[in-house]
Amino acid sequence: MPELPEVEVTRLSFADRISDARILQVRLGQPLRWPLGCAPSDLSARVIQGVRRRGKYLLLDLDRGLLLLHLGMSGSLRFSDAVPLPGTHDHFDLVTDKGTLRLNDPRRFGAVVYASDSSDPMARKLLDHLGVEPLGGGFELSHFAAALRSRRTSIKQVLLAGDVVVGVGNIYACEALFHAGIRPTAQAARLSLTRVRRLHLAIQTVLQQALASGGSSLRNFSNAHGQTGHFQTKTMVYGRAGQPCHVCTRPIRLLRQGQRSSFFCVGCQT
DNA sequence: AAAAGCCCCTGGATGC
DNA sequence: TGCATCCAGGGGCTTT
Numbered sequence: 001m002p003e004l005p006e007v008e009v010t011r012l013s014f015a016d017r018i019s020d021a022r023i024l025q026v027r028l029g030q031p032l033r034w035p036l037g038c039a040p041s042d043l044s045a046r047v048i049q050g051v052r053r054r055g056k057y058l059l060l061d062l063d064r065g066l067l068l069l070h071l072g073m074s075g076s077l078r079f080s081d082a083v084p085l086p087g088t089h090d091h092f093d094l095v096t097d098k099g100t101l102r103l104n105d106p107r108r109f110g111a112v113v114y115a116s117d118s119s120d121p122m123a124r125k126l127l128d129h130l131g132v133e134p135l136g137g138g139f140e141l142s143h144f145a146a147a148l149r150s151r152r153t154s155i156k157q158v159l160l161a162g163d164v165v166v167g168v169g170n171i172y173a174c175e176a177l178f179h180a181g182i183r184p185t186a187q188a189a190r191l192s193l194t195r196v197r198r199l200h201l202a203i204q205t206v207l208q209q210a211l212a213s214g215g216s217s218l219r220n221f222s223n224a225h226g227q228t229g230h231f232q233t234k235t236m237v238y239g240r241a242g243q244p245c246h247v248c249t250r251p252i253r254l255l256r257q258g259q260r261s262s263f264f265c266v267g268c269q270t
Numbered sequence: 271a272a273a274a275g276c277c278c279c280t281g282g283a284t285g286c
Numbered sequence: 287t288g289c290a291t292c293c294a295g296g297g298g299c300t301t302t
Contacts, residue, residue: 074280
């Protein structure tokens with residue numbers, strides 16, 4: 001569910017309000033992808049200094065240690081003063097003196113993990129292999145092109161793998177490839193520099209547009225105030241199998257790549 | 271090192 | 287209405 005825009009929209013919706021908050025209590029629901037990594041009571045009295053994002057992870061910096069949050073496929077966060085009794089899928093509550101951050105995640109692919117610092121083995125396992133951030137300055141065309149040259153697999157799968165560039169999930173990979181005029185099946189290593197340049201730009205453009213739209217809310221995504229995004233109504237190919245291409249009117253095609261759906265236009269993407 | 275497949279889990283949509 | 291099947295925005299792990 002949540003790709004970079006959704007995670008960033010979530011971060012922006014509560015980062016200021018939770019900053020400098022003191023943790024009062026931590027409540028756990030059903031197990032998530034990994035154990036918390038410390039006793040919930042260990043976190044009491046720690047102060048949240050800020051919220052960063054790395055790829056699709058949110059990093060809550062504490063005065064000692066940090067919390068890594070991942071929303072998986074179906075997770076969303078809420079931050080509020082009044083907190084009702086936890087529902088079936090509320091699996092983590094971070095109660096602070098400024099409000100409660102609650103993770104709701106029906107499929108429980110999400111995670112909340114404590115790390116003592118950035119060299120903590122768990123933090124390294126989850127973060128060290130991540131590729132470059134597509135927004136924010138470090139995403140250089142020359143590096144992107146060089147990284148693609150060593151990949152014999154399809155460009156779509158390279159984008160989803162996240163070790164070249166982070167944050168691009170299924171929706172935005174499909175959309176970026178459409179904007180760049182590249183078929184998802186094209187071999188990454190064989191893309192011309194012209195096409196790589198178009199893709200490099202398209203990734204940034206699509207992600208920024210999604211960010212400006214509040215992300216995509218396909219099922220249940222909403223930001224920490226419960227507001228939904230509306231980028232899903234603007235997609236050119238994602239979720240539009242059989243419908244006419246907005247550019248050339250040919251029907252959008254659907255294929256499977258690595259157990260995931262790829263949507264593309266045979267007329268606009270070569 | 272890179273690539274491909276397999277899982278983890280629940281819920282909604284679809285079809286019989 | 288009931289049941290089976292398929293599908294879903296991720297990504298670490300194992301095997302090749």
